[in-house]
Amino acid sequence: LSVPPEIPKGDDRPKWDNKFQYILSCIGFAVGLGNVWRFPYLCQIHGGGAFLIPYFIALLFEGIPLLHLELALGQCLRKGSIGAWNAISPYLGGVGVGSWMVSVLVSLYYNTVLTWVMWYFINSFQEPLPWSVCPLNENRTGLNKECYESTAVNYFWYRKTLNITPDVTESGTLQWWLILCLATCWAIVYLCTIRGIETTGKAIYVTAIFPYLVLTIFLIHGLRLPGATEGLAYLFTPNLNTLKNPRVWLDAATQIFFSLSLAFGGLIAFSSYNPPKNDCEKDAVTVAIVNSVTSLYASIPVFSVLGFKATTGYWDCLDRNIIRIINEFDLPEDSIMRQNYTDWISFLNLSHPEKIAGLKLKSCDLQEFLDQSVSGTGLAFIVFTQAIILMPGSQAWAILFFIMLFSLGLSSMFGNIEGVFTPLLELRIVSKSIPKELLSGVICSICFLIALCFTLGSGSYWIDIFDSYAGSLPLLVIAFFEVIGVAYVYKIKRFSKDVKWMTGRKPNLYWQITWRFISPLLLLIVFVAFVTLQTQNSPSYAAWNPKYEGFPMKEEKVYPPWVRAICVLLAALPCVFVPLVALFHLIKRRRRSKDSSFAPPEVFSCQGANS
């Protein structure tokens, strides 16, 4: 008997090569620049070791449940963010669109930060490092004025890299060197995401593992630097009094939330490429714990180096004072050392108080140097680069540091781009015959052209705006609706059954309680607190203005009304899709319900799609 041919119709959705690739991609997406330059700063200003308490509480009640929710959702529905939320309920489709919108906005500015990293990386191959010396002024009589008044490191960052304008309204010109680096960065992103997870899956082995190697090298080197122990003690000494400040709890909650890259849609996209029967509960716990441990692990070398920098600054201050005293009193060179400096000062103050007063010595206090805490780009491009100059073999350390930052950022970019790419592939807007390479090329080119705005003189002010408004508030809103949507629209009972089908065991009491009550409540509180704090102070920014009287201090300026309107637009645009899409479907249903032949839509079930 010849039976008609039955060619097995396999699922032609792309797959991860192995589970390790998937876990590594999620970890790479979660572990980003914030783990290196935001967590140590928060630890420092919020009472050191005491900050870990609200941090872990937030992780337990907010981070892990939301992460598990997203991974389970993507795995069950096997669609990107837009398709997944449409499948849960058409009224919740706006949540998916909002996620997609946020991923687009963040991709735009995140790659510009990588552009800056690349620029510093390329410049690290010179001897001496360009941010270690001030250039001469035009007639070669002295050092460049702007550089002399601030520091060489500040000058290189604000003038040679950003060529920053004194005001956000002054756009300045496009900086050609930044455009070249931006093009390179987008070319690298295109190269790695050209065929979706086929190519990112290979690239992630390097970009996700390499930062850990470099962090370890920096850890070993950093701990051997003088002053490292002071830095670490300063970082980790717990001060439990700070826990009384609600700001600390808010910062912990937001840090966990943004650090795990929740509500971007990227995690849903990643897990949608998984086989349906995969233990997403274990994955979620693994990724969350690895992310937090990485934050802690990264803060050790960062603070060793910061302690080294503070100690070196303190010693320099002392040495300068000592030289001035020795020159003034014509004492032998080795008479005053750092150790007996205070004794000598008190002795000289008694014998020659007028001379000492006339010298106008600067008071050197180690605590003051340690207190100079910075986060974000300031930490990487100003403070850390200054510390690197002081280390022997600075070129090698600079190159390693900037490659590490680049890998960290690149693996996060993969997640962002996947969050944009996957829903587009599934929407019927894009026809199936278009090759993936073309689609990713189009996305990368459009993003590159729009991101050219960030290479203007005022670009870094705009990136701060995007970061504060597009990359923060909408995520809280979307995550809140995610949890509410799954817990109360899709119903937890159904979701638990789906998770049981995928992992083999029913989600236990912890998951039930957090999904139903604790996480939504926590998100609501965080959202309200966040909005209250933002609206309390009128939004202002710190501008770098060489003509300011207080230069090199930054000038505090207020955003003009049109910029404030853009801020509100950025924050509102992703959120507004949630009610808009719901309204759209409501109107559609009302119109259809007038037509009697309308059949109620099928109830979607996760198992039904896969059995």
Place this chain on the structure above:
Amino acid sequence: MLRVLLLTLSVVAIARAELCKPDAQNAFKVRLSIKTALGDNAYAWDANEEYLFKAMVAFAMRKYSSKSTTQISNVLLCNVTDRVSFWFVVTDSSEDVTTVPASEVEAAIRMNRNRINSAFLLSDKTLQFLKITSTLSPPVEPSTPVWLIIFGVVLCVIVAGIVFLIAAGIQQRKKKNKESTERENLEEKGEVTVAVENGIPCEALDLKSGHINGVFAADDERFTSL
């Protein structure tokens, strides 16, 4: 006679002391930081080093102006401290009464700063002539900025990678298209049917040989031969 000699000597000594004192006219303060520069190899500052210094200043004056006939004895040092710092002044060779103008001394020292520094194994920073500024060296700028070279290398690698991946993708797609069109053509002509019998494609089976039923195979042997 002896008294006159003594008197003239003391007058000369007083006159010299008048010429060289802190903040005197045309006097310069010098400050050395030998321990900072040389560390363990630092030498002690003694009368011999002072003699060398006087010799170097005299050398500088002679080199600066060929007419100059400055002797070592014309360079006067005073107020040597433990720091090591002192004042010096250069007197006119003929009369030990007036000092050489500060501008000339400054120009002479600037011209020969390198030689003076090397004689003492020091640098501009560790052998300071207060009030005499050193000229700043121009920065070394390579013809092509280094970063452009590195950038070019990185960009070439990336573009090569992209081109390779796109080409590989196009090739793969062409192969897939060729395979699927071949299959379609053959199926249309009906020559090859992927017939399946019990899960085994018939091509794998030996159709020509057929199935031999053992029961009937031994037909011939059932009957006895006649």
